Amino acid sequence: MAREILPHESRVRTWFARFRLSHDEVDELLQEAYCRIALLDSVDHITVPHAYFFSIARNILLRRLKRQQIIPFETVAEIEGFRDDHTPSPEDLVSTKIAYERVLALIAGLPEKCRRIVELRKIEGWSQREIAEHFSMSEKAVEKQVWLGVRAVRQAWDRTEQQNDALLLTLERTAARRN
Numbered sequence: 001m002a003r004e005i006l007p008h009e010s011r012v013r014t015w016f017a018r019f020r021l022s023h024d025e026v027d028e029l030l031q032e033a034y035c036r037i038a039l040l041d042s043v044d045h046i047t048v049p050h051a052y053f054f055s056i057a058r059n060i061l062l063r064r065l066k067r068q069q070i071i072p073f074e075t076v077a078e079i080e081g082f083r084d085d086h087t088p089s090p091e092d093l094v095s096t097k098i099a100y101e102r103v104l105a106l107i108a109g110l111p112e113k114c115r116r117i118v119e120l121r122k123i124e125g126w127s128q129r130e131i132a133e134h135f136s137m138s139e140k141a142v143e144k145q146v147w148l149g150v151r152a153v154r155q156a157w158d159r160t161e162q163q164n165d166a167l168l169l170t171l172e173r174t175a176a177r178r179n
Contacts, residue, residue, distance in 0.1 A: 005037065008050040012057050019061070029064070033057045102160070106153045117142060118149035 009030060016026045033056045037043075046052045107118055117135070120126040121142070128146075132139045 005034075005049050005053045008053055012054060015054075016057070016061065029057060029060055032060050036060075102157070103153065106156045107149070109156070110149050110152060114145050114149045114152075117145040118153075121146050122150070 012030065012033075013026055016029060021029070033053060036056050037053065043049075107115055107123075109115075110118060113135075117131055120131050120134070121128065126134075128139045128142045131142045135142070
């Protein structure tokens with residue numbers, strides 16, 4: 001709780017302030033959110049704690065506003081449409097996963113020694129010194145292999161992007177001709 005949720009309290013307070021809530025109301029809402037989290041039997045299902053906290057706070061505020069007699073429709077729509085800017089959307093997550101898999105595939109196409117050095121350095125986080133000792137080579141040689149590998153991956157990525165752009169342009173022209 002102290003490490004994963006408390007650091008985000010100020011952002012939730014700022015967000016609550018947009019709805020012209022008093023300091024006491026904000027404290028009460030936050031206390032209720034903390035209580036709900038504390039009452040959970042397990043937190044194993046929570047993969048993104050700060051997003052979970054924002055979600056609980058948002059739902060508590062929504063319930064409270066819906067119980068009021070008169071509330072502006074825009075307020076409810078804004079709250080229901082709220083998305084924590086620090087939490088990636090599902091589309092962003094999928095896009096990132098696809099890009100990561102593409103990069104891994106491009107790295108897999110490198111020559112064996114270069115591939116392994118790039119994997120150790122860029123994916124597994126080994127230092128140049130560790131890699132040099134592992135392969136019994138100089139740090140300068142490791143640096144050169146990493147540079148060559150990264151350059152090859154960038155060039156392959158750029159070629160793929162250009163091919164995708166050309167294909168998209170062809171598809172757009174074909175669709176335009178049909179219309």
